[in-house]
Amino acid sequence: MKKKLLSIVLAMAVSATFIAGCGSTAASTEAPAPAAAEEAAPAPAAEAAEETADVAADAADVADAAADAASGDVAGKKVGVCIYQFNDNFMTLFRTELESYLKEIGFTDITIVDGANDQATQSGQIDNFIADGVDVLIINPVNSSSAATITDKVVGAGIPLVYINREPDEAEEKRWQDNGWDVTYVGCDARQSGTMQGEIIADLGLDAIDFNGNGKVDYIMIEGDPENVDAQYRTEFSVKALQDAGLEVNELDDQVGMWDTTKGQELVANSLAQNGNEIEVVFCNNDAMALGALESIKAAGRTVGKDIYLVGVDALTEVVEDVIDGSITGTVFNDHIAQSHSAADAAANFVTGKGNDYYIGCDYVKVTKDNAQSILDSLK
Ligand code: BGC
Numbered sequence: 001m002k003k004k005l006l007s008i009v010l011a012m013a014v015s016a017t018f019i020a021g022c023g024s025t026a027a028s029t030e031a032p033a034p035a036a037a038e039e040a041a042p043a044p045a046a047e048a049a050e051e052t053a054d055v056a057a058d059a060a061d062v063a064d065a066a067a068d069a070a071s072g073d074v075a076g077k078k079v080g081v082c083i084y085q086f087n088d089n090f091m092t093l094f095r096t097e098l099e100s101y102l103k104e105i106g107f108t109d110i111t112i113v114d115g116a117n118d119q120a121t122q123s124g125q126i127d128n129f130i131a132d133g134v135d136v137l138i139i140n141p142v143n144s145s146s147a148a149t150i151t152d153k154v155v156g157a158g159i160p161l162v163y164i165n166r167e168p169d170e171a172e173e174k175r176w177q178d179n180g181w182d183v184t185y186v187g188c189d190a191r192q193s194g195t196m197q198g199e200i201i202a203d204l205g206l207d208a209i210d211f212n213g214n215g216k217v218d219y220i221m222i223e224g225d226p227e228n229v230d231a232q233y234r235t236e237f238s239v240k241a242l243q244d245a246g247l248e249v250n251e252l253d254d255q256v257g258m259w260d261t262t263k264g265q266e267l268v269a270n271s272l273a274q275n276g277n278e279i280e281v282v283f284c285n286n287d288a289m290a291l292g293a294l295e296s297i298k299a300a301g302r303t304v305g306k307d308i309y310l311v312g313v314d315a316l317t318e319v320v321e322d323v324i325d326g327s328i329t330g331t332v333f334n335d336h337i338a339q340s341h342s343a344a345d346a347a348a349n350f351v352t353g354k355g356n357d358y359y360i361g362c363d364y365v366k367v368t369k370d371n372a373q374s375i376l377d378s379l380k
Contacts, residue, residue, distance in 0.1 A: 073352045078109045080129035081138045082122055084166065086114040088259060089288045090314045090334060091140065094165065098138070098340035105348055119143045126150060130157045136347045138162045143227055147172045155181050160350035162186060164343045167229050177358050182350050186343040186360040190233035193332045196366040197234065197311045198241025200330035201281055203368075204309065206247060211280050211307055217242055219281040220253040220271045222264050222289050231259075234285045234313060252279055257289045264289030269296035279308060287312035287319040287331055294328060304329060315367050315375060323372040333365040333375060 079102060083095050095112060102110050111129070115122035119142040129137055130153065137159055141147055147168035154161045160182035167173075167187050176183040201209065201217065209217050219239075224231035235254070242249050253271040257263040264284060272279060282297070284290040290312030294304070302308045305326045312319055315333035322328035339362050346356045367375050 074106045074348050075108050077107060077135040077351045078133065079107050079111070079136050079138065079347055079351075080126075080132070080134040081110065081112040082115055082125055082129075082140060083112060084115045084122070084140045084142045085117040087117075089261075089316055090259075090286065090336065091165065093316075094140075094336040094340050097337055098344060101341050102344045102347070105344055107344070107348075115140075115142045117142060119146050123150070123153075126153060130154065130159065134159060135351050136160045136162065138164060138343055138347055140165045141168070144168050144229065145227060148175070151175070151181070151183055155179075155183065160347075162343050162346045162350070162356075164339065165230075169229075173358060182355065184346050184356040184358055184360055186339055186346060186362075188334060188339065188362045188364050190230040191237045193230070193313045193334065193364045194234035194237025195241045196332045196364055197238040197283060197313060197330070199245070200311050200332075200366060200368055201238075201283075201309055202242050202245035202247060204329075209247075209280050209309065212278055214250070216248040216250040217281055218250045218252055218275075218278050219283055220255070220268070220275070220279055221251065222255055222257045222267055222282065222284045222293060224257065224259040224285040224289070226256055231285045235283075238283050238311075257284070257292070259286050259288055261288045261292040264292030265295050266292075268293040269299065272296060272300040272302070277307070282308065282310045284310070284312045287314040287316040290319060290328060290331070291316070291322075294322065313364075315365075315379070317376065317379060320367060320372050320376045320379070323367055323369060324376065326369065330366070330368045333367055335362055335365070338362045 081095070081098065083091055085091065086095070099110060099112060111134075113125045115125065122142045123146070126137070126139070137154055139150060139154075139161060141150060141163065144166045147163065151161065151168075151172065161184075163183070163185040165187055167185055167190075173185060175181070206215070206217070212218065221235055221239075223235050226232065239249055239251070252275045255267040255271065257267050268282060282290075282293050284293055290310055293310055297304060297308060297310060304310050309329040311330050312328065313332045313334055315331050319328055319331050323330055342360050342362065346360060349356050365375070
């Protein structure tokens with residue numbers, strides 16, 4: 001509950017929001033409209049009030065879930081959790097919070113397995129959970145493109161399913177609705193995170209960005225797993241936000257770092273060796289890769305904020321500390337607390353027969369030097 005309150009403080013402290021807030025019953029029944037991340041900047045006061053109301057509704061949902069737990073509705077129910085890979089900084093935060101919150105709302109039989117970034121391994125784990133007769137599954141797919149196969153298998157076995165973090169495509173989500181299946185997706189709209197990354201850079205102004213004086217924003221892009229919609233959208237929408245702000249862009253390099261720190265470090269080192277001082281901005285689809293990028297930036301004798309800029313997504317503690325001391329320009333908070341709580345609440349709603357909407361959303365939060373300390377304080 002403490003963390004939930006912290007997330008309320010966080011949400012109120014930061015006004016930059018886009019679409020409706022987090023929480024199972026507050027969510028839209030539809031996937032977000034494609035234009036969601038393109039909308040005009042919100043009016044801060046109205047947004048903050050709306051968000052406060054959303055978060056208050058969310059807190060009420062949590063109280064309901066806790067009350068159900070107290071009445072024994074979820075105790076003894078078996079929940080199986082498939083994580084695409086334990087060796088992922090963000091998913092480790094998510095998984096840890098998910099486990100503790102599942103316990104908090106009363107689940108006592110929780111099994112969490114590591115898909116080791118291999119779909120065949122994960123599919124075997126799902127088969128085992130089905131054979132074991134779990135009451136509900138929470139799945140972070142290795143490949144989102146395998147979702148239809150996974151859904152058929154799980155729904156065929158009569159087990160409700162909560163997808164997390166890696167969003168299946170629109171056609172797949174439509175199938176759940178068309179067939180009235182007990183399947184939902186919990187996650188944030190990655191377009192929003194990409195837009196916020198681009199805005200963090202655009203807000204610096206061309207004069208501050210254009211070290212080489214060519215009148216353009218010269219950037220490199222370090223992508224996560226390209227199979228993953230988070231990587232696709234962050235890549236697209238970060239650049240789009242620069243263009244929407246009237247800036248001319250020049251892509252010097254675009255590489256796939258698979259969400260990984262070491263790969264991020266290697267790719268940025270190579271790119272700096274090739275493109276040298278021409279690189280003005282390094283976009284990383286996540287913070288793990290931004291941490292690797294930072295090492296290479298330092299090794300190349302460059303200084304963030306002085307002759308180059310660097311942005312990530314997730315708001316890992318280390319990165320937020322770097323934003324505070326200026327060694328990373330900014331990041332975007334990927335709210336693992338709200339997402340894991342919504343996923344657990346959705347699982348509880350399924351096993352208690354309440355059901356869920358088909359899409360359960362959540363907002364990202366922009367993190368710059370201005371609010372990084374309060375974000376950090378809230379996360380601790
Ligand atoms: C996070 C990444 C993470 C990925 C895993 C993304 O939303 O930003 O850090 O590696 O999810 O699927």
